[in-house]
Amino acid sequence: MPGRWIPAGRAPAISTNAGQSAMPVNAANDDPERARRFRDAALPHLDDVYTLARYLLRDAADAEDAVQECYLRALKHFDSYRGPAMKPWLFAILRNVCRAEYARRASSPTAPIEDVPEDAAQTPLWHDAPETPEAQMLHRWDASTIRRLVEALAEPFRETFVLREIHELSYREIADVVGAPVGTVMSRLARARAMLRSAWMAEE
Amino acid sequence: MTCDEAEILLHALIDGELDAGHARAVEEHIAGCPRCAAQLAAYREMSKATASANLRYTAPPALRRRIEASLPQARVPNRRAVLRGFAMGSAVSAIAASGLFAIVVRNDDEARIESEVVSAHLRSLQAGHLTDVISTDQHTVKPWFNGKLDVAPPVVDLTAQGFTLIGGRLDYVDARPIGAIVYRRRAHVINLFVAQTASTERHAAKLDTIQGFNIRRWSERGLNYWAVSDLAADELAEFGDKFETAMRTGTVG
Numbered sequence: 274m275p276g277r278w279i280p281a282g283r284a285p286a287i288s289t290n291a292g293q294s295a296m297p298v299n300a301a302n303d304d305p306e307r308a309r310r311f312r313d314a315a316l317p318h319l320d321d322v323y324t325l326a327r328y329l330l331r332d333a334a335d336a337e338d339a340v341q342e343c344y345l346r347a348l349k350h351f352d353s354y355r356g357p358a359m360k361p362w363l364f365a366i367l368r369n370v371c372r373a374e375y376a377r378r379a380s381s382p383t384a385p386i387e388d389v390p391e392d393a394a395q396t397p398l399w400h401d402a403p404e405t406p407e408a409q410m411l412h413r414w415d416a417s418t419i420r421r422l423v424e425a426l427a428e429p430f431r432e433t434f435v436l437r438e439i440h441e442l443s444y445r446e447i448a449d450v451v452g453a454p455v456g457t458v459m460s461r462l463a464r465a466r467a468m469l470r471s472a473w474m475a476e477e
Numbered sequence: 478m479t480c481d482e483a484e485i486l487l488h489a490l491i492d493g494e495l496d497a498g499h500a501r502a503v504e505e506h507i508a509g510c511p512r513c514a515a516q517l518a519a520y521r522e523m524s525k526a527t528a529s530a531n532l533r534y535t536a537p538p539a540l541r542r543r544i545e546a547s548l549p550q551a552r553v554p555n556r557r558a559v560l561r562g563f564a565m566g567s568a569v570s571a572i573a574a575s576g577l578f579a580i581v582v583r584n585d586d587e588a589r590i591e592s593e594v595v596s597a598h599l600r601s602l603q604a605g606h607l608t609d610v611i612s613t614d615q616h617t618v619k620p621w622f623n624g625k626l627d628v629a630p631p632v633v634d635l636t637a638q639g640f641t642l643i644g645g646r647l648d649y650v651d652a653r654p655i656g657a658i659v660y661r662r663r664a665h666v667i668n669l670f671v672a673q674t675a676s677t678e679r680h681a682a683k684l685d686t687i688q689g690f691n692i693r694r695w696s697e698r699g700l701n702y703w704a705v706s707d708l709a710a711d712e713l714a715e716f717g718d719k720f721e722t723a724m725r726t727g728t729v730g
Contacts, residue, residue, distance in 0.1 A: 358707035441664035
């Protein structure tokens, strides 16, 4: 149900320059040649975009709606797309779609991204890690356990973790997608891994 | 370096995101700090565990169909468009007589082949299309092309330089078979297309961007090369430089 998405309140991290298209958007959307180029460029990333949506929204149906909306917006802005690479560009659009979804979810237990302070937990969790060898223990967890633990991470940390560990984006690419400096990406990633490690050991 | 700094930077070390100077500084700290060394070892193990688990999701087929259906479909050209084509045809014949045509066509050809190369790259990314021969060994990939092409594409192992050889593939560009050698850098695939050319002169590398993909094109010793990837332009340039250097120093399979 595409109609339920509210436009994102903030400019996308990677500009889509919608207003600057030479052609009226609707006329351009009807061009089959353009649609073919869009399909070739954007559809191979569908699984990646869907994976990110699943981790950001933690709901299969919401993720499907968000991905569909993301592709509609991407097609609309395809004329003004000049790079960076297609995948980070789609991620940035998806992220804006998901932020609009957060705004809609008044009852969400997760706060929107900018409401979580970077130093949310003053005590570095990883200082309390026991000295036992963890290697054997970590290998035992199956994918569904790890997914659950990742999904339990607070929003900005989960997002950074997924972009790095699952989509293997570089720090620079992550910074572009989330619209934050590389230094912030680094500290979020360090926190994300520390929190995941604690949760991991708590499971044990 | 303090432990607080090292605790952040050791992640960048694991991810290969530090320059040589910072990497050395972190390693020096870790060498003298058992606690940070234990951290590094634990996070390396955790990264390994997450990397080996399949944490990705696959988009439901219904979603793919819904998105496909929302795109405008190609239509059969109507009569008016066909007539317009005829008018264009005679205009083109008139230009052909002037010699200008050859230049226009050459540039057009280059652009068209680059766009075909990008399409071939995109096709290769679909499930099961990437490689016909899977091997990280250049001495397996190179002989595989024997008899399939009229040219032996050079296969260079660039693993030590951060570009992992993952295999080779026979592809079609410009209606002819073409060799594709496949490399990987992190999650990025690089297709290196190699085709014979009549000219033996060397053309220095040229970088282009089509649909968000970077293309590095160059010619050497009678072969045309197109490296295509969604890697950042500077990393793709680095790939090309490493490849050309390896070719010159003769570490070719």
